[in-house]
Amino acid sequence: MINNPFIITGSIPEKYFCDRREESKKIIRTLSNGGNLCLISPRRMGKSKLIRFCYDKPECADSYYTFYIDILHTSSMREFAYVFGLKVFETLQGKSRKMFMAFVQGLRSVNAKFGFDPLNGTPTFSLELGDISRPEFTLTEIFDCLEKADKPCIVAFDEFQQISKYPEKNIEALLRSHIQHLSNVHFIFSCSERHLVTEMFLSSARPFYNSTSILELHPIVAEEYIPFVCHWFDVYERTIREEDVLVIYRLFEGNTYYMQKTFHEAFINTPVGGSCTLDILRQTVDGVLEEAGDGYRQLLSRIPERQKELLYAIASAGKAEKIMSAGFIRKYSLVSSSAVQAAARKLMELDLLTEEDTIYFIPDILFRMYLQRLKNTNIIFVPS
Numbered sequence: 001m002i003n004n005p006f007i008i009t010g011s012i013p014e015k016y017f018c019d020r021r022e023e024s025k026k027i028i029r030t031l032s033n034g035g036n037l038c039l040i041s042p043r044r045m046g047k048s049k050l051i052r053f054c055y056d057k058p059e060c061a062d063s064y065y066t067f068y069i070d071i072l073h074t075s076s077m078r079e080f081a082y083v084f085g086l087k088v089f090e091t092l093q094g095k096s097r098k099m100f101m102a103f104v105q106g107l108r109s110v111n112a113k114f115g116f117d118p119l120n121g122t123p124t125f126s127l128e129l130g131d132i133s134r135p136e137f138t139l140t141e142i143f144d145c146l147e148k149a150d151k152p153c154i155v156a157f158d159e160f161q162q163i164s165k166y167p168e169k170n171i172e173a174l175l176r177s178h179i180q181h182l183s184n185v186h187f188i189f190s191c192s193e194r195h196l197v198t199e200m201f202l203s204s205a206r207p208f209y210n211s212t213s214i215l216e217l218h219p220i221v222a223e224e225y226i227p228f229v230c231h232w233f234d235v236y237e238r239t240i241r242e243e244d245v246l247v248i249y250r251l252f253e254g255n256t257y258y259m260q261k262t263f264h265e266a267f268i269n270t271p272v273g274g275s276c277t278l279d280i281l282r283q284t285v286d287g288v289l290e291e292a293g294d295g296y297r298q299l300l301s302r303i304p305e306r307q308k309e310l311l312y313a314i315a316s317a318g319k320a321e322k323i324m325s326a327g328f329i330r331k332y333s334l335v336s337s338s339a340v341q342a343a344a345r346k347l348m349e350l351d352l353l354t355e356e357d358t359i360y361f362i363p364d365i366l367f368r369m370y371l372q373r374l375k376n377t378n379i380i381f382v383p384s
Contacts, residue, residue: 002016019225020046024050032059032063045257046256051190071083072162081135103142109138140178149184194354219255220256222246226245226246238275262281279384282383286381309334315368324340324341
């Protein structure tokens with residue numbers, strides 16, 4: 001038994017994984033039948049944990065090489081090729097010496113340094129971003145290696161919509177030209193920015209149009225999550241009321257990570273034999289906000305005043321519509337509709353603001369709460 005059943009880092013053993021039964025079945029079924037999948041949800045809804053959970057299932061772990069590549073921090077095709085190649089190297093190094101050597105020998109377009117550690121005899125690989133001069137060739141070599149692998153491969157690109165922000169305009173067409181001809185490699189495109197994803201996969205003018213199955217990840221329903229929390233408090237000789245779990249569920253609108261983080265900390269703050277009260281939950285949420293505060297303050301320091309004013313206004317509204325109307329501008333003392341339009345466009349590019357069905361909101365719920373508290377220092381998110 002582990003020390004805390006509300007796991008927030010690393011892999012989650014199946015018994016500590018809440019629900020997602022149907023979603024994991026669909027992912028494995030789609031991939032095992034030779035298809036590709038686009039997985040869509042807001043950030044921190046559990047996409048990466050779900051992918052890793054599926055990777056750990058015997059259906060994947062025993063029959064496939066699995067690769068997980070987070071590309072959120074990348075800003076060019078060259079960086080994409082670098083991160084992709086490095087992750088393939090790291091994964092194969094621990095899985096198959098035969099495949100590892102095939103990969104090393106197949107990377108002819110890079111100036112990477114290969115060798116062996118004299119202490120333990122294991123291969124070494126040093127690849128720097130500057131070693132990649134022709135990323136389109138490097139990508140071809142990586143895909144060729146995976147296509148010739150002795151087991152089928154699953155590649156998950158997390159935050160795949162990031163490629164639409166690269167300066168290279170042909171990256172979608174280049175990747176699609178490779179992917180459509182691969183029979184030994186299957187893909188998960190994990191995405192969080194809905195407006196970009198919709199355009200990328202559902203527009204007939206784009207290379208990835210109609211090329212994958214689509215799975216949208218919604219919040220775990222309260223009827224599943226609340227008993228899950230109460231059960232594990234009980235197993236570890238603590239108690240918590242269902243109605244108090246519901247308070248946190250509603251506060252974070254079912255956001256998987258923030259709920260899990262809160263109950264992880266609340267579990268620590270509840271002694272064996274004790275009860276996790278609303279007061280403990282309130283203090284825990286305050287602590288989570290405080291912990292995130294430094295990062296949010298730095299983020300706000302880099303945002304121009306007009307954009308910041310709009311963020312405060314939309315945070316105060318919770319969810320806002322007609323943000324360029326005279327009424328909204330007057331209510332929140334904004335400058336003009338043109339200034340609001342420009343600020344909204346930039347904030348959406350930064351993924352700090354989302355628009356769905358003409359409704360604008362801040363997708364990071366904790367950031368929204370942080371802004372609300374800045375505007376009203378007396379606000380209480382969880383009643384005592």
